[in-house]
Amino acid sequence: MKWSAKVIKHKGENRIAVYFEKNADLIARIKKIDGARWSQTLMAWHIPDTEENRVRFKITPISQTIPSEEAQIQxxxxxxxxxxKRYSENTITTYCEALKSFLVFYREKAITDITNQDVIIYNNEYILKNNLSASYQNQIVNAIKLFFKIVLHSKMIIEELQRPKNAKKLPMVLSKEETFKLIDVTTNLKHKTLLALIYSAGLRISEAINMKITDIDNQRMLIHVKNAKGKKDRYTLLSTKVSELLKEYYAVYKPKTFIFEGQNNEQYSSRSAQSILQQAAKNASISKKISLHTLRHSFATHLLEAGTDLRYIQDLLGHSSPKTTMIYTHVSSTSLKKITNPFDM
Structure with a gap:
């Protein structure tokens, strides 16, 4: 009987999820484990994440996933x-988790003895062996470079650390017809407003769920995006149709502080927002693999196709460099449409 097990986070708690085809004998055996529970959401049994259970299901022991005491302090x-230095909490979490992975790998070695060669070995023996992405490898290198700036008497030569080459992938973009269909088939007023606002203003999901009612300027038809990526403020467009949609939404849902609020007037979660998009895509029969960031890419591409100057698009998106915005010239269909295919000549 085939089975698999992995460590998961379920309702804020570390658990081990065990997956197998329905089998009365296995179910009877797993029920004997203290704390074993069935989850309809996970469609799996899950048990406490303990050293004993990890050994039982051949998962890396907890002791081997924790850095040395010295590393934990550092x-x-x-x-x-x-x-x-006022880094965002998201960046702090990302860098600390990436650094933890690296220092767990070298938990038997003093931090001051770690060298550039050790980074290469880690990349080969851990990143590449486990088929982890180049972007994750890049995060590790960024974290290491920043961390070793504050480590005294280090053997690490930060300037010589090399980042991996990233694949130059073009962003996924929806057509205008697909975008409007996605929004139109969304009947829930809150969900429709969320999707419409993200697309029409070119917002990141974090910007949308952090946005407050006071950030909407109906007089100037602008949206004030505060403390966005890189701790930058900017103004972006407020659509006339979205302004009307927001008024209707306010009248029904009566949000107190944040535009989109969940239970107890708390901010909407990004996970809930992503679920809304996936359901809308399904309802609109869109088979492309998309995320909420696809709406931001689509906003920029549609502006470019409408003849908007690239510099204005850069400002609306909050890009630091025009090179970042230039990527949309590669997905815009306007220039390509001017070319006659030799097959059609």
């Missing part, structure tokens, strides 16, 4: 240092 110092 990671905490690194966290405090980043906070003092």
């Amino acid at each position: 990671i905490e110092k690194f966290k405090q240092w980043m906070r003092s």
Whole structure:
């Protein structure tokens, strides 16, 4: 009987999910494990994440996933240092988790003895062996470079650390027809407003769920995006139709602070927002693999196809470099449509 097991986070708790085809004998055996429960959501049995259960299901022991005591102290110092430099909490979490992975790999080695060669070995023996992405490898290198800036008497030569080459992938973009269909088939007023606002203003999901009612300027028909990526503020467009949709939404849902609020007037979660998009895509029969960021890509591409200057699009999206915005010239169909296919001549 085939089965698989992995460590998961379920309702804020570390658990081990065990997957197997329905079998009375296996179900009887797993029920004997203390704390075993069935989850309809996961469609799996899950048990407490303990050393014993990890050994039982051939998962890496907990002791081998924790950095050395010295490394734990240094990671905490690194966290405090980043906070003092006013890095965002998301960046702090990402860098600390990436650094933790690296220091777990070298938990038997003193941090001051880690060299550039050790980074190469880690990339080959852990990143590549486990088929982890180049973007994850890039995060590791960024975290290491930043971390070793504050490590005294280090053998690491930060300037010589090389980032991996990233694949130059073009963003997924929806046509105008697909975008409007996606929004139109969404009947729930809150969900429709969320999708319409993200697309019409070119917002990141974090910007949408952090947006407050006071950030909407109906007089100037602008939206004030505050403390966005890179701790930058910017203004973007407020659509006339979305302005009307927001008024209707306010009258029904009566949000207190944030435009989109869940239970107890708390911010909407990004996971809920992504679920809304996936359901809308299904209802609109869109088979493309999309995310909420696809709506932001589509906003930029549609502006470019309508003749909007690239510099204005850069400002609306909040890009630091025009090179980032230039990618949309490669997905815009306007220039390509001017070319006659030799097959049609």
